[in-house]
Amino acid sequence: MASHDAGDLARRLAENAEAVCRRYLSAGRRHGNYWLVGDVRNTSGRSLFVRLHDTANGRAGKWTDAQSGEHGDLLDVIRESLGLVDFRDVADKARAFLSLPRPDPASSSQDRPVRERGSASSSEAARRLWVMSGPITGTPVETYLRRRDMTLLHGTGALRFHPRCYYRADTDSPAETWPAMIAAVTDLEGCVTGVHRTWLAADGRGKAPVEYPRRALGGLLGHAVRFGPVSDVLAAGEGIETVLSLREIMPDLPLAACLSSAHLAALIFPPTLRRLYVLRDDDPAGDHAGATLLTRTQEAGIECLVLSPRLADFNDDLRYLGRGAMRAILHPQLAPQDVARFLQSVTH
The missing domain is CATH 3.90.580.10 (Zinc finger, CHC2-type domain)
Known part of the structure; x- marks a missing residue:
């Protein structure tokens, strides 16, 4: 060539x-x-x-x-x-x-400048996709989440549905359209900096049969998909399904899905934060993210506690062990004051 x-x-x-x-x-x-x-x-x-x-x-x-x-x-x-x-x-x-x-x-195209990292154009494209998406009620997104045993879907305004979201495996592949769960990635002020797309099967009974059913767009680093208002306590993990599974057991606990281990490690802390729970993923990248957050929280004067599932992740715990078992798994890992504040408020 x-x-x-x-x-x-x-x-x-x-x-x-x-x-x-x-x-x-x-x-x-x-x-x-x-x-x-x-x-x-x-x-x-x-x-x-x-x-x-x-x-x-x-x-x-x-x-x-x-x-x-x-x-x-x-x-x-x-x-x-x-x-x-x-x-x-x-x-x-x-x-x-x-x-x-x-x-x-x-x-030659060698005189072109090196591409800008995390460009503003990708964040603008993410915001346009977010505006074009709608509520999840009665859509394949709701079906997908409920099939993963997530029932507390009120207060999930960070999630929307797009009926025909474009998908391309790579730049040389033809474009396809699939239903998609669109998650807003926001900064601490609530401004949308990016989105995360999960392409779904038409009936919502699983992910779409594509090579990469999950992809992010826009500015993610330091930001997150957020559930619940900013508070002095926060639980942060990688996947959306992981943090929403914790919400089934502790619906009042503020949650942040950072979408990858690297982005979890770089999470920007709210100024009011006093205690951070890290939802552990059992892999080397997840272990390193937890170690990085432990160092960063110590430097910031924030208490950091790691929450570990019994199975591969908290969604597996929810689906295969049930809510009662999840409460028993989480109880000894929480700060005592948070047991009364968050865990014992569950009635379903």
Whole structure:
């Protein structure tokens, strides 16, 4: 191929994500599906996560620094780790790494600037999708949630329904439309900074049969899908279904779904927060997010407690063990004052 634009180079690098990390982020190491390192400039540490393979939560080659809030792709890794400025130099290094020929100067796109991280345009697109969506009552979203044993659907204004939400597996695939649960990602002032889409089967009896049924759009880092008003106590986890399962047992407890372990680790704390519960996911990335939050809360003078499910996650606990068992699981993990405040208020 004579020339390669930024998107093509990024995709090719992502196909060799671990090799890129070993070359340009040599101070880090692999941990499961992630490469962990201190930062994008190849400092030792564990704050930055690079996804090595595509998963339901994101694409290979994408990275997030939980400490600084930076995020990007492997072109950004090459640029920052080598201290480059011009995209021409970044592209040349990427082509050399991939053993690709230099492009034809007449058709080169190498002078284009490096793409803006977390661009305002994606946040605006997220807000447009949110406005175009409607209430979940009587829709496949309600069916989907109820089939996962979630019955307390009042107060879930952060969730909406879109009947024909566009889906594309990648830039070369044809567009499809599926029903979707649209979740608003908001900042502490309640402003929509992004959305999370869960594409659903037409009848709502499960997710749509697509390669990546969950995707986010817009500005997520530090923000969350929120249920309940800001308070002095907050429970935060990754998935929407996970935090809504906790709501079935403690309906008055404010909740935040951060959508990934990296975003959970980077959660911006409300100024009134005094105690944070972290809903633990049993994987290395989830463990690191919990450790990062423990350090950050200690520095901020906030108490941090980890809540662990008995099964894979709290939705599994809800579905397979039941509400009574969930209350028994949570009771010894809560601060005593929160048992009386939140747990014992459940009557159903």
